[in-house]
Amino acid sequence: MSTDRDNTASTSAVSVGLRGRCPRCGKGPLFKGFLDLAPSCTVCGLDYGFADAGDGPAVFVTMIAGTIVVGLALWTEVTYEPPFWVHLAIFLPLTLVLCLGTLRPIKGLLIALQYRNKAEQGRFDP
Template identity: 60%
Template sequence: MNEFQKFAPGRLPIVRGLLGRCPRCGQGSMFRGFLNLRERCESCALDFGFADAGDGPAVFVIMIGGAVVVFVALLTEVVFQPPFWLHAALWLPLILTVTLLPLRMVKGLLIALQYHHRAAEGRLERRNDSQ
């Protein structure tokens, strides 16, 4: 395998996660529905039991999307001063767009990075200091 093939699109965990592909093989789909994970990869049979993105994807999407929407809404208010009904008509669809569209990609990315870095729950190891 040459250096280009090693880092070709689809081989990096970031690209696999954003595409919703299996973090190991890059072929099978990670998702069964919009956000529901499959039990295992349909191609390489990787068990997705390790995957626990928790609320991470939602937090990232809400923080970034919220900052974008608030900035644009404030800028629009200062420059154009539209009526409140127009604000509602503009920002409600934008909020839905900037939160729902990237949510699946961010969840796939976090799960692919968990797999790549072998992330797991923290465990305490007892040391024997009596020596």
């Protein structure tokens, strides 16, 4: 890993990560596909080899979207007692929109925070 991490952009990691931009310059794209990371920044040349969000984004999305959808489904059931097909018609699309809509920004946020905080894999030094 290079020592260029001290040269960070003046933008916040939250702003840069949620927009899917390079954590160093804030201008280049972080992703080359929907969730695939680009190999490096096209503007400043930062190598994204350090980035490893793992299962973190999926866990956060599952917890946040699950809480919202289950809470709304329970409230709808208790208040209106609709048939089962109404739950499927409302909450299945809502689940897909919430999960797919938040997965990329949260992955970008975790990668930007990993870069800004210089997070690395834990190692034992003998």
